[in-house]
Amino acid sequence: MPKKKKDSVLQPPYKFDTVWEELIDDENFVRVFLSDVLENYIVQQRWYGGKASKLKYIELQEYFRIQQREEVYYGLLLEVNFEEAFYQHYFLPIAFVSDETFAEKDRILPLTINGQEGFIIDALNLEAFRKLVFERIMTAVPNDTTKVRYHKSVNFDGTAYISSRFMGLEQSNTSIIINDKYVIKFFRRIYSDKNPDYEMSRFLSEKKGFRNTPSYQGSINVIDSDEVNITIALMQELVPNQGDAWDYMLKELKKVFANLEYKRIHIDALPETKIFSKLGINDVPPEIIDWAGLNIFLKLQVLAKRTAEMHIALGSEFSDTAFTPTHFNGDYEVWLKNRLLYQFQNRLNIVENNIHRLEGLSLELAKEFLERKNEIRKRFVNFDWTKLKGERIRIHGDYHLGQILIQDDDFYLLDFEGEPESTIRDRKVKQPPLKDVAGIFRSFHYAIYATIFDDAGAYPQSQKQLFKAGELLYRYFIGVFMGSYVGLIQKNNLNIGYIQERIFILEYCMLEKAVYELGYEMNSRPLWAVIPLEGIMSIINEKT
Ligand SMILES: Nc1ncnc2c1ncn2[C@@H]1O[C@H](COP(=O)(O)OP(=O)(O)O)[C@@H](O)[C@H]1O
Numbered sequence: 001m002p003k004k005k006k007d008s009v010l011q012p013p014y015k016f017d018t019v020w021e022e023l024i025d026d027e028n029f030v031r032v033f034l035s036d037v038l039e040n041y042i043v044q045q046r047w048y049g050g051k052a053s054k055l056k057y058i059e060l061q062e063y064f065r066i067q068q069r070e071e072v073y074y075g076l077l078l079e080v081n082f083e084e085a086f087y088q089h090y091f092l093p094i095a096f097v098s099d100e101t102f103a104e105k106d107r108i109l110p111l112t113i114n115g116q117e118g119f120i121i122d123a124l125n126l127e128a129f130r131k132l133v134f135e136r137i138m139t140a141v142p143n144d145t146t147k148v149r150y151h152k153s154v155n156f157d158g159t160a161y162i163s164s165r166f167m168g169l170e171q172s173n174t175s176i177i178i179n180d181k182y183v184i185k186f187f188r189r190i191y192s193d194k195n196p197d198y199e200m201s202r203f204l205s206e207k208k209g210f211r212n213t214p215s216y217q218g219s220i221n222v223i224d225s226d227e228v229n230i231t232i233a234l235m236q237e238l239v240p241n242q243g244d245a246w247d248y249m250l251k252e253l254k255k256v257f258a259n260l261e262y263k264r265i266h267i268d269a270l271p272e273t274k275i276f277s278k279l280g281i282n283d284v285p286p287e288i289i290d291w292a293g294l295n296i297f298l299k300l301q302v303l304a305k306r307t308a309e310m311h312i313a314l315g316s317e318f319s320d321t322a323f324t325p326t327h328f329n330g331d332y333e334v335w336l337k338n339r340l341l342y343q344f345q346n347r348l349n350i351v352e353n354n355i356h357r358l359e360g361l362s363l364e365l366a367k368e369f370l371e372r373k374n375e376i377r378k379r380f381v382n383f384d385w386t387k388l389k390g391e392r393i394r395i396h397g398d399y400h401l402g403q404i405l406i407q408d409d410d411f412y413l414l415d416f417e418g419e420p421e422s423t424i425r426d427r428k429v430k431q432p433p434l435k436d437v438a439g440i441f442r443s444f445h446y447a448i449y450a451t452i453f454d455d456a457g458a459y460p461q462s463q464k465q466l467f468k469a470g471e472l473l474y475r476y477f478i479g480v481f482m483g484s485y486v487g488l489i490q491k492n493n494l495n496i497g498y499i500q501e502r503i504f505i506l507e508y509c510m511l512e513k514a515v516y517e518l519g520y521e522m523n524s525r526p527l528w529a530v531i532p533l534e535g536i537m538s539i540i541n542e543k544t
């Protein structure tokens with residue numbers, strides 16, 4: 001295999017005197033394909049995660065065949081090396097087609113093989129490939145010991161293949177809908193380990209019977225030459241839905257903010273509540289219910305219940321050590337602080353280097369963020385495991401409103417892949433379940449501020465008054481969520497700590513998340529950086 005970019009000996013149009021079934025053994029083909037073709041193709045793909053870095057060269061780390069009689073596809077595991085001295089792995093299944101009209105927009109390479117003209121394409125474009133993969137899962141045998149391991153869940157009802165199509169939504173992997181009933185997610189960025197999305201989906205739905213996540217149906221794992229198990233696909237049941245909780249929340253909040261004028265609400269006269277206090281519906285003052293409506297609080301109670309049920313299931317394992325609960329210890333403290341201090345330093349750098357791009361409130365908050373860096377850093381250092389008595393368990397890890405589907409009056413929790421910037425090992429570290437709760441609270445904060453900023457001018461109140469109303473509403477959202485969540489968790493004996501411990505962990509994790517988000521926004525949506533900046537300052541200024 002070529003280790004680095006070399007000049008090709010071949011020039012287009014490419015012709016090979018070998019059959020497709022053996023083409024992958026042709027060194028010239030591999031060289032041309034990796035360096036002349038894939039380097040250009042991969043950077044244009046939606047799923048390619050290396051856009052912020054400079055691609056140096058691509059290696060073919062492994063390949064395997066997916067085959068049925070004369071139908072042969074290759075599954076490529078590619079290693080993309082970057083100038084910045086790191087690498088990422090990607091999965092690309094390829095097929096050879098000779099039909100001129102096929103996959104016109106998604107051809108990787110035109111070539112002639114053994115006198116036959118055609119194209120190499122991403123095999124996911126080919127219905128025959130999708131059908132074959134589905135049928136392989138459907139007919140998987142228990143305890144498969146081959147290189148490509150198909151797994152069929154006990155939940156799978158064995159329906160025969162009828163149809164398939166691309167999911168076609170904005171996503172980081174590629175999902176295919178089969179029979180309008182199942183979703184096969186082909187992981188694009190892959191890791192030298194089982195994907196947490198597969199592990200968690202199988203554990204929650206197959207082992208623990210947790211109903212509020214798409215039911216696990218099957219998977220494909222590849223065993224590489226180092227005997228490492230790499231997940232390349234996860235099949236789940238399709239959840240018919242009315243969209244995700246992020247869009248729902250934005251829609252509701254638009255009405256809530258419009259109500260300020262419509263119902264002539266005096267923001268300064270609205271009753272306040274202490275952050276993190278546990279509230280039942282009856283504890284929410286009538287003025288707040290009149291303003292925001294009862295329904296949104298009822299929905300938050302359901303969401304809190306589902307979140308608690310997920311954590312109760314995740315914390316209920318006694319034999320599989322990948323899932324057994326554990327306690328805080330010195331190793332965890334060192335790991336956490338190292339990771340967060342490094343991440344914080346990275347965010348300071350990003351903000352310093354890009355401050356000239358910010359203006360108005362963003363600029364003001366960014367300056368305050370830089371000025372108060374020692375205070376923020378101290379918060380991260382201030383973690384003392386000896387004071388924490390709660391449990392750590394496997395958690396969702398990237399829990400926000402965009403990961404939750406709405407079906408009628410219920411919620412379905414998705415995408416357990418973990419936080420995109422973390423390494424695969426970090427994603428599997430057991431964490432306090434309140435880290436997920438902190439993630440969703442950050443999402444409430446995001447939705448409130450996105451409403452205020454996006455609809456600027458739609459409301460007659462000053463921005464200061466809207467912030468005041470938003471912060472107040474945020475506290476009630478948190479309170480009602482906590483009221484349901486904590487009650488159910490405690491009833492099921494999952495130890496999330498005593499009250500001061502809970503508040504400490506929530507604040508700690510919310511600050512961690514907001515600092516993470518600041519980097520995400522500065523890199524992908526700089527206009528939104530104001531939201532995590534506002535969040536960081538609101539956490540730092542909170543007196544609990
Ligand atoms: N089982 C499912 N049923 C219905 N919709 C789904 C299902 N899985 C994913 N989706 C939809 O696809 C979107 C992307 O899925 P996700 O798992 O987050 O993919 P990715 O990891 O590629 O970002 C989700 O936000 C959701 O709208």
Ligand SMILES: O=P(O)(O)O[C@H]1O[C@H](CO)[C@@H](O[C@H]2O[C@H](CO)[C@@H](O)[C@H](O)[C@H]2O)[C@H](O)[C@H]1O
Binds near residue numbers: 402420
């Ligand atoms: O869903 P992903 O794994 O791609 O997560 C990344 O993108 C998210 C945005 O889609 C980002 O989430 C942030 O913005 C959301 C609103 O768009 C908000 O609800 C979340 O609370 C906030 O963190 C996420 O951080 C990033 O990793």
